[in-house]
Amino acid sequence: MSREFDLAIIGAGIHGTGIAQAAAAAGHSVLLLEQTAVAYGSSSRSSKLIHGGLRYLESGQFSLVRESLRERALMLKLAPDLVHVQRFYIPVYAHTRRRPWQLRLGLSLYALLAGLTPESRFGTVPRRDWNQLDGLETKDLQAVFWYQDGQTDDRALTRAVLASAQSLGAQLACPAQFDQAHLLEDAVELRYTLNGVAHDCRARVLVNAAGPWAETVARRITPALEIPPLECVQGTHLVLPGELERGVYYLESPHDGRAVFVIPWQGQLMVGTTETPYHGDPSLVAPLPAEVHYLLGVLKHYFPRWRDLTEGDLTATFAGLRVLPAGSDRAFDRSRETQLVTDRRPRPRVLSVYGGKLTTWRAVSERALNDIAASLPQRRALARTDQLPLKPVDR
16 A cells, blocks of 8 residues: 555545545545444434525525535436435424424425426325324324425445545555554654554645544644634434335424424334434443333334334444534524634644535535645546436445
């Protein structure tokens, strides 16, 4: 393996593999280091949705929604075997906080930001068809809106992006432990351990895309980097026996008004997610009993047919971590914009990726490459990421 690279990237989640693809497509030499497995962390523990983020309209994150909808359309085109359109249902009850006029306004804006494409269509379900909505509770039900968004297998998508990057020349070292890095004037010297053997290499730029491990990685770089105030927030999902024939249900928790999805997933149903502050080792994140109780409560509240389910019926549970800006407000209300932080301008040696959404991985990767372009040599581009098809990988 070469000891000289244009980019060394730490973390083979969706952002690490995405930046590897973007850099390799631009003709750069890339080394990608992953400590455990591809998509081991947050990139395999999401809600499996490629969506614009309808609820982000309430907090005024219009640019994020617009970008997400643009990327959704692109993924439906480039990865039809990995991303598909799914119908979403939003029931409105007497107790629902968002009134029908608010939802209609929000869905109209959502469609407008999507460019009024076929995927942006929405409407209401006639009352006569409510009994066909997978056993949804109809007591005090006032209206049911439907719209469309995308669904994916997040792990499979990440693997497909990695395969694309490797086809363009990117190299993967896995499982590889990042040990340390030292910043030189115009380069970075790295040490990592692969199969018990220490390796040294040099890169023009180091990209820290380690997700919830990003702060740990940053503390192994000298001279010390400034780390923005961040917080890890745990999101738990449950997988249960049962099938949803109509699509995804976008529900409002009767406890605190949070958005909870009930999603068809591999012949079963998935319920998520929660937002619980997490301060431990990212490797040890696991669903909390209170989160399991909370999510089962939401499911049973809206679907009487599953009110006899207990924790013993769970097929699987999993928890992932989001990296969000630290703040005193609820995690639910904080920005989902990705933070791209460089160590200096105009020629950075380190770029750190904090937070972000599965949906916008490609756009974020292109922005990241643009942010470090001044530190990279001119190369002959091999491809454009907005034209590269993504195919499932058998592994």
